[in-house]
Amino acid sequence: MKARVLVRPKAGILDPQGAVVERALPALGFQGVSDVRIGRLIELEVADPARLPEMCERLLANPLIEDYEVLLDGDSP
Amino acid sequence: MKARVLVRPKAGILDPQGAVVERALPALGFQGVSDVRIGRLIELEVADPARLPEMCERLLANPLIEDYEVLLDGDSP
Numbered sequence: 181m182k183a184r185v186l187v188r189p190k191a192g193i194l195d196p197q198g199a200v201v202e203r204a205l206p207a208l209g210f211q212g213v214s215d216v217r218i219g220r221l222i223e224l225e226v227a228d229p230a231r232l233p234e235m236c237e238r239l240l241a242n243p244l245i246e247d248y249e250v251l252l253d254g255d256s257p
Numbered sequence: 258m259k260a261r262v263l264v265r266p267k268a269g270i271l272d273p274q275g276a277v278v279e280r281a282l283p284a285l286g287f288q289g290v291s292d293v294r295i296g297r298l299i300e301l302e303v304a305d306p307a308r309l310p311e312m313c314e315r316l317l318a319n320p321l322i323e324d325y326e327v328l329l330d331g332d333s334p
Contacts, residue, residue: 186298201299201316210312212304221263221296222278227289235287239278 183226184251187241188219219246259330260303264318265296296323 189195195217202216222240226232232250241248266272272294279293299317303309309327318325 188298188300198299202301204316205312208312208315210308213301213312215300215302217300219298219300221265221298222275223265223292223294223296224279224290225292231287235282235285235290238285239281 181226181229182253183224183229183232184255185222185224185232185236185240186219186249186251187222187236187246188217188248190245190247193245258303258306260301260306260309261328261332262299262301262309262313262317263296263326263328264299264313264323265294265325267322267324270322 189198197218198216201218202213205213205216220241229250229252233248236248236250237243266275274295275293278295279290282290282293297318306327306329310325313325313327314320
């Protein structure tokens with residue numbers, strides 16, 4: 181089954197990559213952008229989707245500083 | 258308006274990060290995982306969502322090796 185995992189920095193955790201993008205956009209002429217947060221998009225084919233949360237805890241995300249969301253084929257984000 | 262940009266390696270482009278995860282999962286006891294691809298999830302608040310494709314072309318993605326998908330609040334992935 182196709183699955184998608186969204187990994188994002190937890191609220192309150194510094195996101196330096198997002199901060200850089202937020203500063204760079206106005207310099208390129210794009211105004212009115214705020215709250216930029218950058219995370220990871222992991223797409224995979226998995227035989228047993230029930231084990232995805234465990235995979236996230238152990239490898240795909242760092243649960244200390246990141247939240248993850250598992251979407252199975254057909255879920256809305 | 259809240260927007261979400263999904264950036265993923267183009268089909269056929271090597272994804273070393275995905276390859277590493279795919280090799281690591283069985284070593285941790287997770288079988289049956291394949292086609293792991295790792296991209297970026299960019300979430301932002303934007304005043305003019307019509308300019309998002311241009312932002313992707315110029316800063317958020319590398320159009321040579323990455324595809325991007327823009328989702329506005331309420332879109333399905």
